[in-house]
Amino acid sequence: MAVVAPNPPGSSPPSPPVGASPAPRGAEGSGQASGLAVLTRLLRVSSTPGWLRSIGGGIILGLLIFTVVGVQSALQGQDATATIENNTAPALVEVQGVFASVAEANASATGAVLTESRAQRNLYLDAISRAARQSERVSSLVGDAPDAHAALQDLNAGLVRYSGEIEASRAISGLDATDPATDEDETAEGEAAEDAETTPGAASQVATDGLASAFAIARTDVATAVDTVTASGQAELDEQQARVGGGTILTLLVGAVTLVALLVFQVLLTSRTNRLLHPWLILASLLLLAAMVVHTSSLSRSQTALEEAEAGGFDSITSTADIQAAAYDLQTDLAFATLRQETIDTGAAFAQVEQGIQKAELLADSTRERAAVDTLRIRWDRYRAEVEAIASDGSPAALDRLQGEGLSAFNGFNTSIESVLSDNRTQFLDGAAGATAAVRWLPASTVLLSLLSALCVFAGVSRRLREYR
């Protein structure tokens, strides 16, 4: 290392004796002197060991402050990313799953109520119990957000009322009497049966009205609750994202001040010791610089991962959920119209779904996701063809088709939406996990690098002091 041979102690520029009088005021008051010159003069008034200790101690103190601030910032980042990974992101994903499940329940409900099909009833029961499980899981993930919990209570109440209406309608339709019912079922069925007319035609009408009522609950209560929980989750996501890197500026500021002090210290030492380089202090500077770079790099990688996850994953999830909502309404309208042998205008719903699929195509950013969206389009085309055929039929046969080919095409479409959701979910959750991984070692590396830097400062100052003696 290129180091000028050390001067013997005492050969450096003479230090004023301890207790020497301060420099004349005129020199400070000239206004010409730079900050460095002022500092230099101030230092000249104290002994070499004295100012070495003072500045060295100051720098070490700066490094300790940097450690504290940096670790706090890193822990905040860790906490925020862990919250996103373990709570916010899964809750946001899961709540969209509730929507898919209710859509599937809705699609099979008509068949489950109006026919003896146990297979369709099983589809309905599976879907509604899955929705309840997903809602429960969301509940355990949303933390202490009061609006989300209130919405989830509404969601659960909506699901109970929804399934109550379906069971009541099923009881009124007088079918599937052999299927064992739960106590809840029996209560709902009993109440409904009391309300129903005794003539078959009237009972059928009451059953149809009950279905319509259930669909309305699904469309309003459930959909609104899902929207509310989603909005709450999104706000939480934004808040946590803001926390990641929230302490970076302060950390960098402290680090930068300390680094400047360290560099100035070396310049001063050079001028007073005729040494060009001070290896320990250079090492200390590099370690501090490394700590600052690692800190900002980790937090920015964490933020990048989250932003990519949100842009590539969650935005796609919400976009796909919009498709679901439109298709869900369409299926409900179709069921209403078919039950009442009415016609429906499908134009707006078709346009909305088409728009959603186009958006999903644009957002797809991997070959796997593109493949899933391609499948979604094919399944949509099939479902759309079925909807058009059922909607234009107008005969009682349309109901059979709704429960047969129509249900099949809807389930194909609905599960293909879930596949796209699944890819987005993977991307979103992977992004959240990547954000957590990026800051996993940050507190430890901050402590390690800054304390090593402080040790180097200590070593460098000690060496200079030894040389002085």
Place this chain on the structure above:
Amino acid sequence: MTGRRLWSRRETLLALSALGLSACAGGVPNRDVALGDGSSFRMLNWSDYIDPDDGGLEGTLTRLRRDRGIDVDYDESYEDNSVGQALFSSEIVPYDVVVPSNWLAAQLIADGLVEPLPIEVIPNHANIDPLFLTNAWDRGCRLQMPWQSGITGIAYDEALTGRAITSIADLFDPAFRGRVGCIIEMREAVGLGMLLNGDDPSRPTVATADAGLARIRDAVEAGQFGAFTAGDFTSRIDSGELWLAMAWSGDTFLLQQGLKEDSPPRPDVQFVIPDEGAVQWFDTMVIPKGAANLGAIGQFMDYVYDPVNAAAITAWVGYVSPVLGTADQLRADGLPELADNPLLFPDNDTRNRLFTWGGLTAADEARLDDEFNALVF
């Protein structure tokens, strides 16, 4: 959005971070599957489950090689699901594609023993019949792709039974003692017993499954069953040894068409889905964890899900195709009698009376397997 405000700060900070630690950079993991560049793979399937080269006609595997340059090292030694259970319990599965039945596939998926499908190279994934997409254990078929599906109902020779068979109860009618065949697959035999009890095999409980098994046990003890069969129920019905049997739809179809070895065409042998319903099952392609050449495997799956190739397979194996468009293709191929055959393409009413085994815990299923096997073997 509050998070967005950090962009400007972050951009500034990035400039600093770019000083030297760019090697630390990470990001969202790549979700695309490594497909490999090999053009061959090993597949284990049940016997007689794909159309072979036959006279001047090329089978599916030969056409695949010609059309897509994919070679399949095809092994037909999957005799029953115990083979699959043994394979997947070993450290290395020496196949890249295996075709277990649906219930075993569900267990393998639950145990994390299979790879996700490389759907990016399977555009015909869109042709999966939605019936197979709604299984709770793999919604959307992301981890398995059905090969063929079948129905376990009742096959009978009316000339011998002397009457039409319409109910599962007929299998237990003492009038047919010793002339009834019982299938050796626990979930199908017990499933039929459950349906007779008014229980639903797609939502089994330990109690209802035990009650279904009790039906079988009582019948065994009463000497009701003359044979315990797999696909050999056809030869036993053909020979008159059995009058009626729990039967697979595909093998019955082959018997009716005269496509079973050593049996003449027997269009008089009926296959019925009993009033109580029947058990539906499917065998499904799964990719064991760590399999290589996912690209070639995906190409194969895509190929067999092209209705043209699916129709060729259906015409040969006689089971229910899980591929949409197969019936239309058979009509286009001049085989409307196959396209309109309810054993190959059940209508909606029939489908609504089919139940796929829903599954219990692994321990309960193992116990049921043990108890059932003790009765039939």
